[in-house]
Amino acid sequence: MHELSIAMGIVDAALEESQRRGVQVSAVHLRLGALSGVVKAALMFSYEIACQDTALEGSRLVVQDVPVMVFCSQCQREQELPSVQLFACPECGLPTRDVRRGKELEVFALEIQEETVQQPQEEGQEEEVPE
Amino acid sequence: MSQPRLVEVRRNVLKQNDVIARALREEFRAAGVFVVSLVSSPGSGKTTFLEKTLTQLQPRYRVAALVGDLATENDAVRLARSKAPVKQITTGTLCHLEAAMVQNALQEWDLHQLDFLFIENVGNLVCPSSYDLGENLRLVLMSVTEGEDKPLKYPTIFSSADVAVVSKNELAEAVEFDWNAARTSIQSVRPGMQIFRLSAKTGQGMDEYLNFLSQQLVEQRAIAHI
Numbered sequence: 001m002h003e004l005s006i007a008m009g010i011v012d013a014a015l016e017e018s019q020r021r022g023v024q025v026s027a028v029h030l031r032l033g034a035l036s037g038v039v040k041a042a043l044m045f046s047y048e049i050a051c052q053d054t055a056l057e058g059s060r061l062v063v064q065d066v067p068v069m070v071f072c073s074q075c076q077r078e079q080e081l082p083s084v085q086l087f088a089c090p091e092c093g094l095p096t097r098d099v100r101r102g103k104e105l106e107v108f109a110l111e112i113q114e115e116t117v118q119q120p121q122e123e124g125q126e127e128e129v130p131e
Numbered sequence: 132m133s134q135p136r137l138v139e140v141r142r143n144v145l146k147q148n149d150v151i152a153r154a155l156r157e158e159f160r161a162a163g164v165f166v167v168s169l170v171s172s173p174g175s176g177k178t179t180f181l182e183k184t185l186t187q188l189q190p191r192y193r194v195a196a197l198v199g200d201l202a203t204e205n206d207a208v209r210l211a212r213s214k215a216p217v218k219q220i221t222t223g224t225l226c227h228l229e230a231a232m233v234q235n236a237l238q239e240w241d242l243h244q245l246d247f248l249f250i251e252n253v254g255n256l257v258c259p260s261s262y263d264l265g266e267n268l269r270l271v272l273m274s275v276t277e278g279e280d281k282p283l284k285y286p287t288i289f290s291s292a293d294v295a296v297v298s299k300n301e302l303a304e305a306v307e308f309d310w311n312a313a314r315t316s317i318q319s320v321r322p323g324m325q326i327f328r329l330s331a332k333t334g335q336g337m338d339e340y341l342n343f344l345s346q347q348l349v350e351q352r353a354i355a356h357i
Contacts, residue, residue: 002225002226002227002257002258002261005225006144006145006261009144009145009147010144013140013142013144014140014142017138017140017142021138023138026135027135029137030144035287035290035291036261036287037257037258037260037261037287037288037291038261039257084286084287084290084320085283085286085319085320086319086320087290087319087320087321087322088319088322095318095322095323096322097290097321097322097323097324099290105143105144105145105261106141106142106143106144107140107141107142107144108139108140108141108142109137109138109139109140110137110138110140111135111136111137111138112135112136112137112138113134113135113136
């Protein structure tokens with residue numbers, strides 16, 4: 001099980017980003033690919049432990065699952081794999097190993113409380129994600 | 132009332148590892164060494180397979196190995212019998228190798244003095260899949276005693292590998308190993324992956340695999356203009 005070290009990596013990344021922006025984080029949003037090699041349940045459990053005694057304690061981890069997308073050379077487009085046990089185009093059946101998405105392990109957003117915004121430590125170029 | 136707000140950030144959680152792995156890959160390229168990492172479940176015969184690989188490549192090539200192991204140095208001791216330089220990376224409780232560990236372990240070695248470097252990962256088919264070690268070739272090993280559907284149970288690691296070796300072929304008959312079923316499972320998670328069926332113990336099938344490695348070294352050096 002390597003999810004604890006992954007969780008610590010997530011916490012480190014989120015702490016760094018939040019400190020840079022001077023914000024208090026209530027949730028960390030993560031993109032998790034089906035081929036990332038990370039077990040979600042173990043990660044959720046580990047996240048809580050990794051947050052202990054940090055500014056992220058009590059925050060939530062929100063996971064967005066990313067399915068495996070492969071490129072099918074016959075259909076000439078990306079297709080979603082229904083199962084990671086069969087690397088073949090779901091439409092025409094052609095085997096493919098051209099993986100375009102599904103290995104993600106990426107913190108892509110931080111949920112913050114508006115009123116807690118303090119003066120950032122330095123100028124960031126943050127962008128708001130439209131909800 | 133405070134409103135929750137989403138701030139976009141883009142942080143690859145494994146970036147630190149990936150950065151080191153990229154640096155290692157560049158170092159390997161510049162030194163002209165071909166690096167193979169080995170992943171398998173515990174007990175698949177990785178160490179015997181590696182010992183034979185080192186021994187049989189040695190007359191023609193300069194070879195060395197790094198061995199990841201949880202607690203013991205038994206594997207390194209066994210591999211040292213091949214007379215190739217071997218270094219143990221004891222990972223403690225960590226279930227996989229990371230690029231930084233490889234980088235540390237290589238500090239005292241002059242890569243220019245090597246043709247092949249083998250990195251034996253910790254016996255585990257789950258965790259090592261996430262970590263790029265800068266290797267040129269990831270070899271996944273499964274033995275005939277493990278069951279033909281192993282690739283379907285661990286698709287992530289098999290789909291991240293470049294070549295598969297089915298080992299302990301001397302036991303195939305005794306365990307009624309279904310070669311076609313195994314090949315189908317491997318091809319299902321990694322279409323087109325080259326598979327070597329061999330026995331490290333008897334030597335059967337080793338030549339084909341070793342010739343493949345020699346060919347890989349030639350190709351890598353041709354690309355790197357060395």
